[in-house]
Amino acid sequence: MSRTTAIAVRELSKTYKDVRALDNVTLDLEPDRIYGLLGRNGAGKTTLMSILTGQNYADHGTAEIFGHAPFEHDPTLSRICFIRESQKYPDDFKVFQAFKSAALFFENWNEQLAQDLVQAFDLPTKRRIKKLSRGQLSAVGVIIGMASRADITFFDEPYLGLDAVARQIFYDRLVEDFAEYPRTIVLSSHLIDEVANLLEHVIVIDKGRIVIDSDAEQLRGTAVTVTGDAAKVQEFAGSAPVIHRDALGALSSVTIRATLDSDQREQAKLMGLDLSPVSLQQLVVRSALSNTTERGLDERTEARK
Numbered sequence: 001m002s003r004t005t006a007i008a009v010r011e012l013s014k015t016y017k018d019v020r021a022l023d024n025v026t027l028d029l030e031p032d033r034i035y036g037l038l039g040r041n042g043a044g045k046t047t048l049m050s051i052l053t054g055q056n057y058a059d060h061g062t063a064e065i066f067g068h069a070p071f072e073h074d075p076t077l078s079r080i081c082f083i084r085e086s087q088k089y090p091d092d093f094k095v096f097q098a099f100k101s102a103a104l105f106f107e108n109w110n111e112q113l114a115q116d117l118v119q120a121f122d123l124p125t126k127r128r129i130k131k132l133s134r135g136q137l138s139a140v141g142v143i144i145g146m147a148s149r150a151d152i153t154f155f156d157e158p159y160l161g162l163d164a165v166a167r168q169i170f171y172d173r174l175v176e177d178f179a180e181y182p183r184t185i186v187l188s189s190h191l192i193d194e195v196a197n198l199l200e201h202v203i204v205i206d207k208g209r210i211v212i213d214s215d216a217e218q219l220r221g222t223a224v225t226v227t228g229d230a231a232k233v234q235e236f237a238g239s240a241p242v243i244h245r246d247a248l249g250a251l252s253s254v255t256i257r258a259t260l261d262s263d264q265r266e267q268a269k270l271m272g273l274d275l276s277p278v279s280l281q282q283l284v285v286r287s288a289l290s291n292t293t294e295r296g297l298d299e300r301t302e303a304r305k
């Protein structure tokens, strides 16, 4: 593992009875970056995060955080904060007590940030946690995750029940605080378009396998949608792999995997074609769909043997 690696995962696999939740996952995550861990329901995101935080075991392979297996090394665990969608707190805990115990556990805890966020989310700190609404409960997790300023923070779909305004507060404050106190953030989310601008690096997992592991900017440049006269679109697309195709009479709109240079862009313009960028959400959805199709083909071929 190089000195610049925060998380190193090698050939990690995990099977629950007949479900292969992780299938030979290898990844390196650098410190001080915001990662998006994206994927469909049941793709393996929570399983991966729970192994990385020492709350679950892999059947095969290794996972290291700052050079240590998390479950064997307490000092490493205290550098990690894991906020889960269905975070559990002790019965009868009040909100402020949850913050007090987090402050004791996380050495970089920032009380001022916690208080600012309490105000921003309008959270009743004296109320018992079990009486909170679903969105308020999520706000407690978000506040702990942010105010912990842990070296690595995992947010596993932390927004359940948060309204659009509260989610925007979360995104804005995360970016603001990250700019001042960079750390490694791993954010798992289904709301890809909402979080797209936050992410510096994107990891897409599908059926336990990594299907995309790419810098977010680079990833956006790997596909383009070409729209115009169907024959010209076809000519321009040539043999580039097609991710998606829409036809409307003589017009067509084709999304291709290609990184265009300025000459090719000029050529498209001369041909009267329109080029538009592909959103992260589209790329992720298309990758998951093509993985499903390929896996389906693999499995059908296997079955015939």
Ligand SMILES: Nc1ncnc2c1ncn2[C@@H]1O[C@H](COP(=O)(O)OP(=O)(O)OP(=O)(O)O)[C@@H](O)[C@H]1O
Pocket (backbone or CB within 6 Å): 016, 017, 019, 020, 021, 039, 040, 041, 042, 043, 044, 045, 046, 047, 048
């Ligand atoms: N304790 C368990 N016992 C059996 N199967 C499990 C267990 N935990 C997870 N699984 C299965 O493993 C697969 C991966 O689950 P995981 O929770 O990691 O997915 P996820 O990507 O976090 O999904 P979601 O986005 O829906 O939260 C799923 O098929 C799930 O049903």
